[in-house]
Amino acid sequence: KNQVEQSPQSLIILEGKNCTLQCNYTVSPFSNLRWYKQDTGRGPVSLTIMTFSENTKSNGRYTATLDADTKQSSLHITASQLSDSASYICVVSASNSNYQLIWGAGTKLIIKP
C-alpha cells in the first residue's frame, strides 16, 4: 500500500537552532518527492521537489535530501526563524496513470523565541 510517514509528529525548538524532519515512504512506482510548508489557516506552499536522480536540493535555509534506495527523505532547516513555525508535509508522487500524490500527515514545527 502506498504510504508516506513523517516524524516527529511535532517539534518545538528555539529560534536560531537547526532541525531535521523525516519522511519515509512506500510509494511505487516512484516519480518525485515534494516538501510543502503549511502555515496555520493557509494552503500548503511548495518548498522543494526532487526526482529519483536528485539527492539534495536547497531553497534558502531549507535543504531536502532524498535516498531513493532506502525510500527516505529529510528536510533540514538551518538557523530557524519564528516564521518557520508551520506544518511541513512530505508528498510523494507515484508514476501511475494519474500521477497520484500520496500525502503525509505533516510535522508541526513550533519555533520559540
Add this chain to the structure above:
Amino acid sequence: DTAVSQTPKYLVTQMGNDKSIKCEQNLGHDTMYWYKQDSKKFLKIMFSYNNKELIINETVPNRFSPKSPDKAHLNLHINSLELGDSAVYFCASSQLLVTGANVLTFGAGSRLTVL
C-alpha cells in the same frame, strides 16, 4: 493578485443544507483540484479536472458535485450536508497533470462547519 482564490473562507451551516464553494485561478493552469483536510490534517484528493474534464474522482459521496464552467474555475457543490463534512476544503491548480516538476498552487482554504 491572488493566484488561487476560494470563496467563502468560512462557512457555517446546518445539517441537511446545500452549499457551494467557488474557486478561481488566474495562473493559466490546465488542471484544478479539490482537496479535503480533516481534523487529523491529512490532505485527501477529492476531484481533479483537466481543461474542464473530470480526470480524478476519488471515493467521494455523490452528494459532492464539482463543476468546471471553464478551465479557470472549479466549483464544489455539496448537497444534504452531514456533520462529517466539516473540514477545510482546498482548491489547487497546476499546469497539466502533477508530473515531474509541475507543482500545485493552493488556495487559502474554505473552512466548512456543519452544525
